[in-house]
Amino acid sequence: MAGAGGTQARGREPLNFAEFVRQAMHSAVDQVEPCADGLVSIRARILAGSGVPWPQALALSLYWLDPKRKS
Amino acid sequence: MRAAGRDKDSSHDGVLARLYQQVTELQEPRFRADYDLAKGLERYRAWLGDHAEAPCAPDAAEDEEATVILAAVAVEAVIPDAFPASGTVRAEWSADRAVVELYSEHYRALVRLAALLVRDTPTAEEVVQDSFIAMHESWQRLKDTEKALAYLRQVVVNRSRSVLRHRTVVDKNLQKPAPDMPSAEHGAFVSLERSAVVAALRDLPGRQREAIVLRYYADLSEAQIATAMGISRGAVKSHTARGMSSLRAALEEE
Numbered sequence: 001m002a003g004a005g006g007t008q009a010r011g012r013e014p015l016n017f018a019e020f021v022r023q024a025m026h027s028a029v030d031q032v033e034p035c036a037d038g039l040v041s042i043r044a045r046i047l048a049g050s051g052v053p054w055p056q057a058l059a060l061s062l063y064w065l066d067p068k069r070k071s
Numbered sequence: 072m073r074a075a076g077r078d079k080d081s082s083h084d085g086v087l088a089r090l091y092q093q094v095t096e097l098q099e100p101r102f103r104a105d106y107d108l109a110k111g112l113e114r115y116r117a118w119l120g121d122h123a124e125a126p127c128a129p130d131a132a133e134d135e136e137a138t139v140i141l142a143a144v145a146v147e148a149v150i151p152d153a154f155p156a157s158g159t160v161r162a163e164w165s166a167d168r169a170v171v172e173l174y175s176e177h178y179r180a181l182v183r184l185a186a187l188l189v190r191d192t193p194t195a196e197e198v199v200q201d202s203f204i205a206m207h208e209s210w211q212r213l214k215d216t217e218k219a220l221a222y223l224r225q226v227v228v229n230r231s232r233s234v235l236r237h238r239t240v241v242d243k244n245l246q247k248p249a250p251d252m253p254s255a256e257h258g259a260f261v262s263l264e265r266s267a268v269v270a271a272l273r274d275l276p277g278r279q280r281e282a283i284v285l286r287y288y289a290d291l292s293e294a295q296i297a298t299a300m301g302i303s304r305g306a307v308k309s310h311t312a313r314g315m316s317s318l319r320a321a322l323e324e325e
Contacts, residue, residue, distance in 0.1 A: 017319055018287060021318065022287040022290075024266055024268035024269070025268060025272075025284065025287060025288040027266070028187075028266035028268065028269045029186055029269075029288065032182065032183050032186045032192050033179075034178060034179055034196050034199075035196060038178055038182075038200060039170075039171065039174050041200055042170060042174065042200050042203045042207075045204055046170070046204055046207050049204065063118050063119070
């Protein structure tokens with residue numbers, strides 16, 4: 001690969017290997033987008049862990065995080 | 072029927088009164104005085120009515136209604152926007168508030184960090200959610216967002232290790248898929264695997280991979296990495312140096 005291991009980019013100054021690794025990891029993983037409902041899931045699992053039945057825990061978590069809750 | 076309903080309401084009122092007391096005792100006096108229990112319940116019931124079609128909406132006739140309402144009051148009473156503006160009482164946050172704040176600031180970055188470790192986004196999310204739940208349970212001990220963040224990273228690293236160990240065992244017991252049949256893991260993470268660096272990271276020993284990801288992706292100091300991995304700073308240096316050397320060799324071979 002060009003500049004294999006990223007030590008040298010074609011036509012450019014040698015690239016610091018650590019910087020190359022950093023950039024490569026960021027460009028690979030920065031496209032990973034978590035689902036939007038992570039907090040609902042965390043909240044529901046916390047409630048379920050405290051003894052609230054799962055459907056209610058999920059409903060409560062959705063309610064708790066609903067921006068229209070107070071309207 | 073009506074009498075039964077009245078009994079049930081009366082029983083709920085008793086439960087609610089007790090719960091209200093328990094919950095509000097945990098909150099600051101200003102909030103305690105302002106909280107309107109009846110309106111809070113009304114809002115929750117109306118919301119449930121509006122979402123009755125949702126698959127998760129509980130049946131109002133269920134025996135657990137008291138539990139639902141009870142929990143609703145608890146949830147209402149600890150909503151983050153009932154507290155002063157951010158930054159004023161960080162050390163006194165409730166566990167719920169800490170989860171919300173740390174989630175909004177760090178969830179995405181932690182999922183990406185975990186994705187580099189476990190190479191699968193849904194699993195990475197599960198690992199990070201587990202770590203938030205563990206942090207919620209430990210908040211009374213942590214009581215500080217910096218400590219909580221360090222704790223979250225530590226749990227993410229530990230859970231990721233467990234996932235990889237479990238995956239190794241499962242893979243050993245499964246028949247190797249045909250070459251044209253991509254594994255679920257590969258399918259979920261195909262775009263990431265296109266990166267030569269990420270692919271090479273996969274072949275490194277676990278500790279070396281963790282040290283490199285924490286150092287060069289998360290930009291943590293040696294001390295922070297040592298805490299997250301549960302090893303000494305000297306060991307962090309060693310794992311990082313060996314890992315980088317192997318990574319360079321692997322990439323230059325290509």
